[in-house]
Amino acid sequence: MTDLQVRKMRFAFADYDVPFVWNEENPAFSSMANAVSFLAIGFEKMIVKMILQTKPLITDPAVAAEADAFMRQEGQHSTAHRQHVKGLIDRYPGLQETLDEVIGEFDRLTAQTSLNYRLAYTADLEATFTPVFKLMLDNDSTLFRPGDDRVASLFIWHFVEEVEHRSSALIIFDSVVGSDVYRMRMAPSIFRHVLKVIRIACEGFNQHVPVEDRKVDALSMFASYRRQQNLRKRLPLLRAENNGLMMRAFDDLPLGKQLTALVGIIRSQLPKHNPDHEKLPALADVWFERYDAGYDVTHWYTAGTVASSEAN
Numbered sequence: 001m002t003d004l005q006v007r008k009m010r011f012a013f014a015d016y017d018v019p020f021v022w023n024e025e026n027p028a029f030s031s032m033a034n035a036v037s038f039l040a041i042g043f044e045k046m047i048v049k050m051i052l053q054t055k056p057l058i059t060d061p062a063v064a065a066e067a068d069a070f071m072r073q074e075g076q077h078s079t080a081h082r083q084h085v086k087g088l089i090d091r092y093p094g095l096q097e098t099l100d101e102v103i104g105e106f107d108r109l110t111a112q113t114s115l116n117y118r119l120a121y122t123a124d125l126e127a128t129f130t131p132v133f134k135l136m137l138d139n140d141s142t143l144f145r146p147g148d149d150r151v152a153s154l155f156i157w158h159f160v161e162e163v164e165h166r167s168s169a170l171i172i173f174d175s176v177v178g179s180d181v182y183r184m185r186m187a188p189s190i191f192r193h194v195l196k197v198i199r200i201a202c203e204g205f206n207q208h209v210p211v212e213d214r215k216v217d218a219l220s221m222f223a224s225y226r227r228q229q230n231l232r233k234r235l236p237l238l239r240a241e242n243n244g245l246m247m248r249a250f251d252d253l254p255l256g257k258q259l260t261a262l263v264g265i266i267r268s269q270l271p272k273h274n275p276d277h278e279k280l281p282a283l284a285d286v287w288f289e290r291y292d293a294g295y296d297v298t299h300w301y302t303a304g305t306v307a308s309s310e311a312n
Contacts, residue, residue, distance in 0.1 A: 004069035004165050007291070009080050009157055011150045011298050018087025020205075020214050023147030027215040028247035030147070033155055034088065035201040035218070037081045038099055040158070042106035042197065043125070044078035047071065049110050050118045054176055063175040070168035077158050084154055092213075098204025105197050116177050120186040123173035124269060125194060130166045130278045131264025133159040137281035139253055145301055153300040160284040166275040180271035187269050195222075206243050217243035 020034065021027045051071040058064045089095045109118060136143055137159055144152040173183065198221075205218035219225045226246060250258055267273065287297060296303035 094208030
């Protein structure tokens with residue numbers, strides 16, 4: 001039997017406005033995380049359909065249980081991110097068009113690619129999450145704590161559950177496809193698609209969210225775009241549009257930690273990769289302990305303060 005738990009979360013996004021820059025100290029990370037919310041909705045919708053198609057092909061009961069729990073966790077993530085994105089769309093209605101484009105990209109993958117490809121897609125992308133999310137969770141004091149506690153709590157919950165099911169997608173892929181060569185061959189097209197979807201989200205942010213609200217040029221996370229903008233500034237005949245600050249989400253994080261995450265991403269795509277051997281973020285263990293103890297993890301940084309105020 002799988003050890004995964006399915007936890008249903010609600011983050012009170014309907015209670016008051018959801019800011020685009022939910023971490024005022026890091027508008028670039030705010031924008032990047034918002035793009036992750038958009039991607040998560042489309043990606044996790046694809047995962048649910050993929051697992052339903054895959055189930056008849058799974059012969060091992062343990063793998064079947066893992067696949068079911070994985071699908072149900074991802075379904076909960078999608079529901080929560082829809083709440084977050086709905087809050088953004090309520091404030092910036094044009095973002096509905098952006099969400100539709102993102103979901104459409106994953107709907108096309110479901111309709112136009114093989115089941116094996118989508119299993120590889122999920123396994124490859126999910127394998128990168130542990131090193132990436134470890135970088136983020138290890139630096140929660142600057143990336144999450146200063147922000148809107150609803151948004152911060154959503155991402156912390158999502159990321160620790162990604163760490164919890166870090167092996168699930170590869171277990172399912174190995175059971176049905178079982179070819180590291182195929183997975184590696186598909187990786188370039190898979191990550192091109194991921195970056196395409198993130199770019200769609202960021203272009204939508206630049207188009208539909210006023211620069212005074214988002215502060216940062218959402219596309220500045222792309223190195224090619226930054227180079228293009230710098231070239232435009234140097235050449236008087238080219239006009240560089242002012243779409244906000246040219247910042248990156250991790251500019252303030254130690255370079256060594258960023259390189260460690262990059263090495264982990266590369267390692268995650270190699271043959272015989274086993275996510276169980278990855279170093280995990282310490283915050284994940286704290287989160288699971290608090291959840292099991294009944295702590296309100298939907299208000300990760302403020303639950304204790306709220307409880308104290310109510311007691312007084």
